[in-house]
Amino acid sequence: MRKIFQAIFALVLLLTVSLFAQNMCIELCTPCQNKKDQTCKKVDKRCHCAALLDSISAAQASKDATFAESINRLSDELLQTCDETVCARNISFESGLFKEIKQGPSPVSNETKQNLYETKFNNTQPEMSRIEPLPPMTEECSGFCGDCPVTDKMLKAKQPKFKDKFCKKIEQSCKCIDYAINKKQLAEQAKADSVAEFERKLQRIENASVLAKQIQEHSINDSACTLTVVFANSEMAALDIQKAKEIVKEKKQESATTVKENIAEEQPTQFQETSKPTTENEKEDVWASYSQKSIAFQEDSPSSTNKETKTDKVKNSFFGISLAFASLTTSAFYGKPLQDLDGYFEFGANLGFFHRIYFNRIVSFNYGLNAEFHHGWYCGFVDFSTIMAEIPLGFRFGIIPLGTSQVSLFLSANFHIRKPIFLIRQFDSENVYNDFASFSEWEFINLLGFGIEITRHFSLEFQLFAGNFRIYEGPFGTDAEQSYLNGSDSWRIKIDFAF
Numbered sequence: 320m321r322k323i324f325q326a327i328f329a330l331v332l333l334l335t336v337s338l339f340a341q342n343m344c345i346e347l348c349t350p351c352q353n354k355k356d357q358t359c360k361k362v363d364k365r366c367h368c369a370a371l372l373d374s375i376s377a378a379q380a381s382k383d384a385t386f387a388e389s390i391n392r393l394s395d396e397l398l399q400t401c402d403e404t405v406c407a408r409n410i411s412f413e414s415g416l417f418k419e420i421k422q423g424p425s426p427v428s429n430e431t432k433q434n435l436y437e438t439k440f441n442n443t444q445p446e447m448s449r450i451e452p453l454p455p456m457t458e459e460c461s462g463f464c465g466d467c468p469v470t471d472k473m474l475k476a477k478q479p480k481f482k483d484k485f486c487k488k489i490e491q492s493c494k495c496i497d498y499a500i501n502k503k504q505l506a507e508q509a510k511a512d513s514v515a516e517f518e519r520k521l522q523r524i525e526n527a528s529v530l531a532k533q534i535q536e537h538s539i540n541d542s543a544c545t546l547t548v549v550f551a552n553s554e555m556a557a558l559d560i561q562k563a564k565e566i567v568k569e570k571k572q573e574s575a576t577t578v579k580e581n582i583a584e585e586q587p588t589q590f591q592e593t594s595k596p597t598t599e600n601e602k603e604d605v606w607a608s609y610s611q612k613s614i615a616f617q618e619d620s621p622s623s624t625n626k627e628t629k630t631d632k633v634k635n636s637f638f639g640i641s642l643a644f645a646s647l648t649t650s651a652f653y654g655k656p657l658q659d660l661d662g663y664f665e666f667g668a669n670l671g672f673f674h675r676i677y678f679n680r681i682v683s684f685n686y687g688l689n690a691e692f693h694h695g696w697y698c699g700f701v702d703f704s705t706i707m708a709e710i711p712l713g714f715r716f717g718i719i720p721l722g723t724s725q726v727s728l729f730l731s732a733n734f735h736i737r738k739p740i741f742l743i744r745q746f747d748s749e750n751v752y753n754d755f756a757s758f759s760e761w762e763f764i765n766l767l768g769f770g771i772e773i774t775r776h777f778s779l780e781f782q783l784f785a786g787n788f789r790i791y792e793g794p795f796g797t798d799a800e801q802s803y804l805n806g807s808d809s810w811r812i813k814i815d816f817a818f
Contacts, residue, residue: 394531413542463492466486534560547561548561641669664696691708740756758791783810788802
């Protein structure tokens with residue numbers, strides 16, 4: 320036992336000396352950077368300054384890149400998480416890096432959020448005057464003004480006027496010049512509005528990055544923490560930032576008497592007494608009391624915690640029902656070519672269940688089980704129907720959000736495995752075949768698609784058949800393969816309902 324303690328003591332001493340020596344080398348190497356005097360040469364010989372400083376710079380660069388990536392992810396989430404004027408969100412961090420935004424019930428009342436917004440943004444600036452369109456011109460004046468066009472040169476003059484006597488009389492009655500000026504002003508106003516809207520969106524993105532950095536700075540000194548942030552959506556500006564753990568700690572220290580008093584203050588009889596107009600200082604303190612009550616309740620209530628956990632799970636994993644209809648063109652059926660036939664009718668219908676998993680906002684994966692019905696009729700030459708079971712596998716990529724709403728666009732890549740179960744087919748108006756499919760018969764299909772996701776509970780997708788082949792029982796009792804669908808003429812529409 321004594322030898323073990325001696326070994327541990329020696330190891331601790333060795334580590335301490337090593338760390339002390341390294342820190343001393345850093346202090347000596349820093350002022351000797353890019354110097355070649357004798358003292359610095361000795362320091363470099365002992366401490367290997369170039370390698371040491373390079374390793375420190377690389378570590379710092381990696382740390383800076385990690386923090387920058389964290390700010391970018393948080394900035395993207397802030398841009399997408401809010402669809403109201405003011406939002407309150409619980410934002411979690413680990414080791415000073417963004418982890419997640421919890422979109423559960425708002426910890427702040429609407430009244431409190433409105434008070435914070437009005438305190439931060441006091442709308443006292445007068446609205447800019449707008450150019451309004453003149454009343455519609457009469458058909459008679461429209462014809463006369465067409466005969467007396469207003470040129471750009473006239474509009475540039477301080478007092479535009481016609482030189483022609485006839486046009487002067489028309490101007491007195493129809494005001495052609497006034498209408499031309501109004502049209503030009505409306506065009507300039509529309510252009511200015513478009514530029515202002517573009518600049519507003521750009522400014523919102525820039526403000527989101529600044530807001531994300533401001534929020535992250537509150538968590539740098541903590542190994543793990545949750546911040547409750549109230550921010551203005553359009554302006555992307557923080558209205559209040561609180562550390563949830565500190566608020567909960569203060570809440571737990573309150574006595575039972577204080578809790579009862581707080582409950583009593585919320586009764587209707589007391590509300591009338593407390594509904595007096597608040598001062599500016601009182602508005603700034605409104606958030607503190609509300610956040611303490613809301614966050615403490617969430618931490619102390621097991622049902623609230625379980626509900627929040629379920630919400631986090633549900634938002635990344637969905638079960639649902641899938642419906643699909645396909646317009647198809649078969650190029651060959653059991654070795655018989657059909658692509659040269661003129662008259663035909665063919666379709667497919669699909670019903671099934673799926674499970675979709677969202678890895679992040681960009682990539683998701685789904686799998687499931689479908690029942691497929693496929694029917695085709697080709698000019699009296701072939702008439703067939705097939706009932707199949709299908710296993711769909713698919714990825715969605717590149718979700719493109721549309722503004723601040725939940726609507727987004729996506730691309731998809733899918734692979735379907737089909738097993739024919741029951742076949743009904745007829746060749747040349749005779750030889751009807753009605754039986755279960757052979758076990759060796761399979762179909763494999765590739766589909767590429769694009770669609771729109773209204774929410775994660777509903778989406779509509781259009782798919783094209785990118786490649787396919789069928790394994791079937793050949794004429795000599797052997798398995799044969801063929802590409803049976805014409806991809807350029809075959810497409811599919813799919814609707815997903817998730818819950």
